[in-house]
Amino acid sequence: MAAPVDAVGAKSNSRALLIRKIVAYSVLTLFAILSILPFLLLLIEMTHEHEDIMSGFSIVPGGAFWGNFKTVMNNNDWKMLTALRNSFIVSGLTALLSTYFSALTAYAIHVYDFKLRKFLFTFILMIMMVPSQVSALGFVRLMNDFKLTNSFIPLIVPAIAAPATFFFMKQYMESSLPLDIVEAARIDGCGEFRTFNFLVMPIMKPAIAVQAIFTFVSSWNNFFIPALLLDEPNKRTLPIVIQMIRKADFASLDFGAVYVAIGISIIPVAIVYLVLSKFIIRGIALGAVKG
Numbered sequence: 582m583a584a585p586v587d588a589v590g591a592k593s594n595s596r597a598l599l600i601r602k603i604v605a606y607s608v609l610t611l612f613a614i615l616s617i618l619p620f621l622l623l624l625i626e627m628t629h630e631h632e633d634i635m636s637g638f639s640i641v642p643g644g645a646f647w648g649n650f651k652t653v654m655n656n657n658d659w660k661m662l663t664a665l666r667n668s669f670i671v672s673g674l675t676a677l678l679s680t681y682f683s684a685l686t687a688y689a690i691h692v693y694d695f696k697l698r699k700f701l702f703t704f705i706l707m708i709m710m711v712p713s714q715v716s717a718l719g720f721v722r723l724m725n726d727f728k729l730t731n732s733f734i735p736l737i738v739p740a741i742a743a744p745a746t747f748f749f750m751k752q753y754m755e756s757s758l759p760l761d762i763v764e765a766a767r768i769d770g771c772g773e774f775r776t777f778n779f780l781v782m783p784i785m786k787p788a789i790a791v792q793a794i795f796t797f798v799s800s801w802n803n804f805f806i807p808a809l810l811l812d813e814p815n816k817r818t819l820p821i822v823i824q825m826i827r828k829a830d831f832a833s834l835d836f837g838a839v840y841v842a843i844g845i846s847i848i849p850v851a852i853v854y855l856v857l858s859k860f861i862i863r864g865i866a867l868g869a870v871k872g
Contacts, residue, residue, distance in 0.1 A: 626840040634836040649837035659822050668819040672800040675740040676793045682741045687750035709744035721809045731813045746792045753788035790860035819846050
């Protein structure tokens with residue numbers, strides 16, 4: 582009598598498992614559609630003229646994409662290519678310097694044992710809680726005194742001090758960087774910077790990739806501080822130009838151009854994510870193997 586009971590139990594368990602899979606995949610599919618839907622709507626609107634967009638939404642793509650694209654690229658007041666270059670310079674250098682020096686700071690706090698260690702860690706976390714808008718006015722005034730307005734230096738150099746990035750790196754090091762490895766490198770005569778650059782940095786690749794994405798996207802979409810510091814047309818970043826297109830007077834407002842400009846601004850972010858995502862996936866898989 583035990584065999585039929587076991588068979589019934591196995592059948593009910595497999596049926597319950599099947600139902601769970603169906604529910605899980607249905608929910609994931611719904612979330613995927615909701616995530617992709619805004620991008621699909623953007624792509625559709627990019628292909629319509631201003632009059633078609635104002636008349637109502639259509640799920641059928643239009644034929645005005647190249648016209649909208651030329652409008653965006655050929656406008657001498659907007660200078661889209663210059664804005665793209667400026668945003669690449671600022672965002673790329675910000676992501677590079679912020680992740681490197683945040684990892685270096687986290688390495689110092691994690692590896693070295695000194696008196697002010699806990700105080701400095703707490704102090705950095707306290708800075709993380711201060712909104713950038715609070716100090717923006719004083720920062721802009723300071724940059725005016727230093728004659729650094731219309732320069733990329735105030736947008737890149739202060740970003741090196743990134744408390745949130747430092748905290749993420751510190752937590753990652755505590756879980757993935759044994760101090761024995763550093764001690765072994767020291768015994769072998771390896772210098773501190775060489776140890777960090779050639780031993781610690783490869784271990785930190787997944788964390789660096791994650792924070793590079795976040796830092797790049799944050800700097801790429803930053804409008805507030807650049808709008809306060811950059812006045813020259815050749816120094817404007819992409820968010821400033823998109824805001825200029827959106828704030829055009831009603832007679833010259835072109836929603837087709839607005840959607841194309843937004844689409845152009847999304848492409849570099851997507852490329853950065855696709856390039857760095859392999860390091861994130863590799864890090865997750867490595868952590869699962871270690872666990």
